[in-house]
Amino acid sequence: MKEKVKQPTDMCLIVTYRCPMKCTMCNIWQNPTEKSREITPAEMERLPRVKFINLTGGEPFVREDLEEIVDVAFRKAPRVVISTSGWFEERIIDLARRYPKIGIRISIEGLSEKNDALRGRAGGFDRGLRTLLTLKEMGVKDIGFGITVSDHNSADMLSLYQLSRALGMEFATAALHNSYYFHKSDNVIANREEVCRNFGTLMEWQLKERNPKSWFRAYFNSGLINYVRGNPRLLPCEAGLVNFFVDPYGEVYPCNGLEAKYWKESMGNIRTMTSFEALWSSEQAARVRDLVCHCPKNCWMVGTAAPVMKKYLSVPLRWVVRHKIESLLRDKELSFRGVSGVSPSSGRGRLQIPRESLVRNLQMRDTEVTNVR
């Protein structure tokens, strides 16, 4: 008997490929959607109820009907987060006034000069930061930074993390990669050592924090180091099982990391499906899940890593316990020697732990708990 496929819990809606930014690592802006062909709020009504929806683009705030889209999204899920460049300050503030429970993640790729160079628009950093500060003052809680880490900005990532901590905001990391979605095939991290060393510092800071959420973020970042080094994923990819992406034309994909040179197939289209349930349990969806199982990309992105971190919780949990204890022991050892430990507040100049060995150490441990498939 055919096994019943569980309903998904996480959905990401790419509401447009239009974008005012000109990022160096993403060519969406050169390949915009035609406004008239973009998925409509009425079509979104056909989507299932889930626990979490991410609205992204392109730049979602170019959609004049974004309020209607958010309206539908909140009827479909209790938590809705919009990923944005932060370019349209007033539109973001107006939307947050109407939906104070909305989550906002602003992509900031470095400190002022670096961000504006990588995002191709002068003033982007100022707009993004000012928007976050205004949202904070308005009492919007679910706000934060998002950064795609590359050779160019891994050191700035640490400064931005310190800023996010000082402001009490979330901080989401991703590693530079290629995908059909970005229309990019030449993104590459050449200086792996430096990028991994900076991720290692970030992890050490996160392990020292009191909030267990930060410890699991450290685990997620260990997965990014693993990815940058070209190793197999820490946990299997199950994209298209509990999560899915919908592109602006209504195509349903398991993730946004696909590349045609490996494989790229849609599970179906919400415009032509008889029902979402039928699409989700179709032979084509099963075929795509099979392709996911053998996907050679090994990427590690929050949208597809978070669901398996929850599903195989014992793996990150063991990692967290072990590394938290080791972090405490390192602190103790340092305090015996009269040296300050590592934390964002202690300043990077006083770092005494050999970061290379920490990263190497973490890396070896990761591979020990990798194979849970």
Ligand code: SF4
């Ligand atoms: S490894 Fe998973 S998330 Fe990455 S491209 Fe392949 S299917 Fe998508």
